[in-house]
Structures are given as structure tokens and as C-alpha cells.
Amino acid sequence: MDISQYLQVYIEEASEHLQSLNVCLLHLEKEPDNRLILDEIFRSAHTLKGNSGAMGFKKMQNLTHEIENVFDAVKKQKIVITTYVIDILFRSCDAIDNYLNEIIKTGSEGNQEYKEIIGKLKELSLGQYVESNKVKDKDIIDEISIANIDDGAFEYNEHEKKVLKEAQNMGMNVFTCTVLINKKCLLKTARAYIIFQTIERYAEIIYTNPKIEDIEDGNFDFQISTTIVSSEEASIIEKEIYSISEIEKVKISKLNILDDTLESEKIKENNTKDIDINNKVKKHNKHKIVKTVRVETEKLDVLLDLVSELIIQKTRLEEIIDMANNEEYAESLDHLKRVTTNIHDAVMKVRMVPIETVFSRFPRMIRDISKKTGKDVEFIMTGQETELDRSVVDEIGDPLIHLLRNAIDHGIETAKIRQKLGKSAKGKIFLRAYQDGNNVVIEIEDDGNGIDIERVREKAIEKNPVDEENIRKLSKKEIIELVFNPSFSTSDKVTDLSGRGVGLDVVKTKIEYLGGSIEVDTIYGKGSKFVIRLPLTLAIIKAMLFKVGDEPYAIKLSSIQEVVLISPEKIEKVGNQEVIVLRDEVIPIIRLCEILESYMPNSYINLMTTIIIKKGEKFFGLIVDDIMGQQEIVQKPLGKLLSGIEISKSATILGDGNVALILDVNSII
């Protein structure tokens, strides 16, 4: 029977169960005696075991079986939940994750055995664990991180088979020897050369994968598989290879080439004949049963594109019908408008995905990092149900991870220091998401030591001694902005987590690429708060259309505070900047005709139309020549040829066929 049709469902459910296991383990760590969590974990492991068995994934089944045993022992009170136990369970989850990834990639579990972890699980469940045993974390970590030694790499031609068989007949050892080079190695070919040189001192190399030519050209990943013939023992060769630098892992196994059942293809586990298909897959009873359909993202993109075109045509019709002045036409058009808006909303909703999919891996990551850095951290997430367009969700993960790592690494102080400062020993990191108008806002806040403004100022002066005087005059807000500059890091030590000084500028670039913005506020000694704003809807926006000179332009409605008329006498000057006073606030104003070099032919100006723009907490005014009205427009990016224009990154086609540039208010001031 063909089980491949169930593969998709299996993968989805297994992923859900794995996620549940991770979340439960985190809770369990805080409440080791909570029976409900124990039961939940047991159920997840049990279901995973059953499903995996049904699909013929024996290794997965075995691993989850051992996990189940551990929890059985816990329930029977044979063992107590300690950090050590939780660590082993987390590593087991990582192993399950690796199996799942392999299944997603290839449809089979792969060949990793994870003997180390299974051994430790067995130890635990049999109550054999003794508290004083020091965990060889490194071994377990090695097992996990080297899951990518690809064992299916050996395919011999006739000549090679003949040579190997002869060698074995003569009593020599035939080994497969796979070497994984550290991914940080910069000169792979030279490293490979040394590896071959070393092997050749003890053995003859009969076969390599990839081929020698490919290795010489550097055309290989970081793994070199060889089949060798030697009179030496495997352990000696292994030891010699490990004495080379930048070697991540060596795997030598004896090869019995005379055995006729040797297969050179990867064995697909799920083709074994004795599979008993269990159609009733147990559903996780916490989640409500939601009917889903998998859709390729490309199809959604096409749909969104078509909706955009539809809206353009609708706008065109609006214009035409306006001029025709026909009651019936107008009524029909009204219906059309409503339907197009609804379609647009519906398509956007389809693309929306709760930000939880990104947030969910953070608690585990924070736990691991805080253990690694020895900092005690409480991590509070809110707003996971906030939805974002799926393409934004895909990209926002990395910047958030960087900011969170920064918060732990540079923000939160060690417990000792915190206590000295009178703070709680446990640092707090908040991750909040919520909707604000047309944006989704994500905040990362910590109560650590904040950013040392003066240190940043000194660093800036160091880098630009010429500007010292100006830099000293910069306000706190302006100095803080500097942390987003490339090559700006005030940390003395470069840790491997962050702090190479290339992080925050990359974060900012990524966020701006997504159409968003990032700001930071900080109080030295108290903490910092990063605020990221991302647009909800990507292509279709509500905008204000206006004329500067004779040309139409547009600005996103969400950036606009209000439109006022001001008389020229009210314009004052502060330094070189023209300003007006609006309800007791001094607001800088900019004459767009000057920036855009588009002037009205007649110079009789009575009252000047000014659009007041809101940027965060600042306001500024743009003087334009005429307001055309509000409209829903389709944003089309300008494209590569015009990408150098600061003030405008996109444009739209108006109802009359003209093109209006959409101005980027962030670049005007």
C-alpha cells in the first residue's frame, strides 16, 4: 500500500506534536510537578510513536518510545525532573526535529542512530541516573550537529568494486571513511589536500565522493566521503585525521564488499512490506480541528496581482463614469467598488499568518542562550495572534532573533551585577506584537543596562574626529540613531552571539526592505526598547493624491496627520529651516515644489495647502499646490533602473492613465 499520500499529514502532525513537546518541556522546567503537563507530554510522545510506527519510521518510533518510557518512570515517581533530565529531553526533541527535517527533505528518516541520547534516555527510565554524573554535553551536541553526514554517498563502478573485492580477499581492511570539514574553513581544497595526504600515509584511496576534480575545484560542500584499503586499524586512521585542524567529524566503518547484498542506493525505509496502516490518526485534543488546504505561495501571489489589476481598472472606471454622469452606471460602479474591496480584503486575509509562527521558537532559543551566557532571564511574549502578511513573516525572524540575542548578550546584566544595582536578579525581556492602524508593531524591551549614550558619542567622535563639535551637539535621539550605523559596536569583546558591530544596521536594512521602520529608546541603567513598525498591507494602500506644480504625487494616508491651509505670513524661520506654529507646536515645513523641482506657473499664492505628516512623534509639513483627494491605489515598485531615487520607491497608475510617484516621507526629513 502506498503510504506516501499520508506523508504530508504525518509531517504536519508530527511538527505540531514536536512544537507541543518543546513548549511543554519549557513549562515543565518551571513546574516539575505539574501532572497536566506530564500527561500532555506523554500523550504527544505516544502519538508521535504511533504515527511514526505506522509510517515505518522505526528510528523515530524507537526514540519516542524511549521518551515515553522516561515519562512513565516520572509518573511512577522513579525519577525526579531535574535540569539534567530536561536537557536530555530537549536534545531528544532536537533529534526528532532532525529526523523530521530529513523526512521532509527525502521522505525517509536517514541513518542517524543517536545512540548516545537513546542510551541516556534508557538510563533515566531505568532509574540508573546518578546525580553526580557530569553530563558530557559536548558528545550529545556533536551527535546533533553532525546529523548531516550523508551516509548514502557510495556508488562504485565495476573497476572500483573489483579492486575493493581483491583487496578484501587478500586480507586487507576495506573502510568507508567520511570526513566532515568545519563549516568555518575558508580554504576547503587545501584542507582536503591535507586530509588526503594524511589518509594516504596509511591507506590507498580507491574511491572519493565528490570526485577528485570536483574537490580540486572546490566544488563540494564540507563532506568528503572515501573508500580506502589499508592494513591499519580504523582507530589509527581516525586518530590521525582528527589531528588535522578544522575537522568537524570523522566516520570510519568497515566495509564488507564481498557481501552480495550490498546496495549502493539509499534504502527507503518506508518501502518495507510489513507496514500496518493505521488510518485513524489521533488528533491533538488541545487544538480545534481546522480544515486546511495547502496552497503554493506562488498561486497566492498571482491572485494578489490580479486583484491589484482589478482595482486599477475599477479606479479607471470611476473616472469615466464620473464624467458620464449616469445614475445607473454610478450605482453599478458602487457595487463593483464594494466587491473589489471585499475581494482585496479576502485575498490579504489569505496571505495573513499569525506572528506566532515566528515567535514560537523564541522561548526555547532564549532559554538556550541564557544558559549559555549564564544570565537569568524571564521572557514574556504577548500578541502572538497578531497577523502579518506571510512574506513579511518569513523575513522578520532573523532581525528579531538578532535583537533578542542582543538583549540577553549586551542588555541584561549578570545576576550579581543586577543585585548590586538593586534590580531583581532575573532580567526581563518583553516581546510584544500588536496592530496599530495600518501597521503591525513589534516591541522588544529589556530591563537591562540600556545603551550608554555617551559611549556611543565618544565612539562617533573617535571615528569622525573632524565632526567632534557637531557630534557633541547631537541630541540623545540622534545619538541613539547612530547605533544603526554599520561598523558600530560599543562592546569590547566580540562574542560569537552578536556584537561584531555589523548587526543593527543589517536589522534596520532588512526592516526597511520590508517597508517598515525601527526605532530605539533607551535609558542608561534601566533598559532599552526597540520598536519595529511593519506595514500590514503591501500592495494596495489608501493614499492622498495631490499636485506639486503640474504633476500628481501620492503619500500613504497613514502617514498623514491632517491637511491645513496656511498663509505665507505665518511662516517663520528658525535657523535655516522654515517653520510654522500649529496649535502651540513648532513644525518644520518643506516646500515640495523645491525638492521635486516642479513649479506652478503662476506665482500668486494666497493660502498654501500644507499636508502635515506624522513620523513617529515628530511632525512636519509639506507645502503642495493642490489636493486631488483620497484614493485606494495600487503600489507598484519603481524597479531596478530607478532604484537610486531616495524620495520615491514606488508609483501608481491613476484613473486617467497618468503616473503618480508615491513619496517616501521618511526620506524627506
Next chain:
Amino acid sequence: MTKNILIVDDAAFMRMMVKNILINDGYNIVGEAENGTKAILKYEELSPDLVIMDITMPEIDGIQAVKQIIKNDPLAKIIMCSAMGQQGMVIEAIQAGAIDFIVKPFQADRVIEAVKKVIG
């Protein structure tokens, strides 16, 4: 027992950097040289446990120096320093008898790893 290392590079800055990394980890810098010729002489004079040598140098370059030093002392241990684009020369140096290589710009932990593997 403290291990003695000879550092060879035509850039004083480079020699200083490597020296600092190694001293911090307990090694002894027994001498420095700024070209191949001086390297060969210093090796005779000081018999270091390890040589860390740049590939491109004036006078005799790194590869020639390796050949000569190995000729005088077949058990000499030499680690080459190279830049990213010098893979071919690195391989030549290994063929000439160098035991390992490190790539500039240096990461302290990578330098230490290489040195440890060779002389402990």
C-alpha cells in the same frame, strides 16, 4: 614545558597580532623574522618547536623557506599563514612540508586550535 614559536611575516603588525594571540595562551615567542632568508637563519639559531610563516614575503618567499628549513631539519613543524586567494600556494607549501595553514584575517581561536594540534 613552554613551547617555543618562531614568527615569520614581513608585516610587523601581523607579527605583533600573532604574537599577542599566542602569548595570551601561554606560548613563548622565541624569535621573529621578516623574510625567508632570516627565517632560515633564525631557525638554525633558535630551534623552535614551531614556525608560523607567511606565504608571501620579499627575498625568499614562504614556500622556498619551508623547503630549506625542512631540508635542514626534516622534523621541523611549520604552519603557513595565507590570504584567501592563495589556495594554490598553500597546497604547494604543504607539498613542500608545511604541516597546516591558517587564513588571514585571523580568528584567535582558529590560530590556537592549529597550534595546539601541532605542538600541544
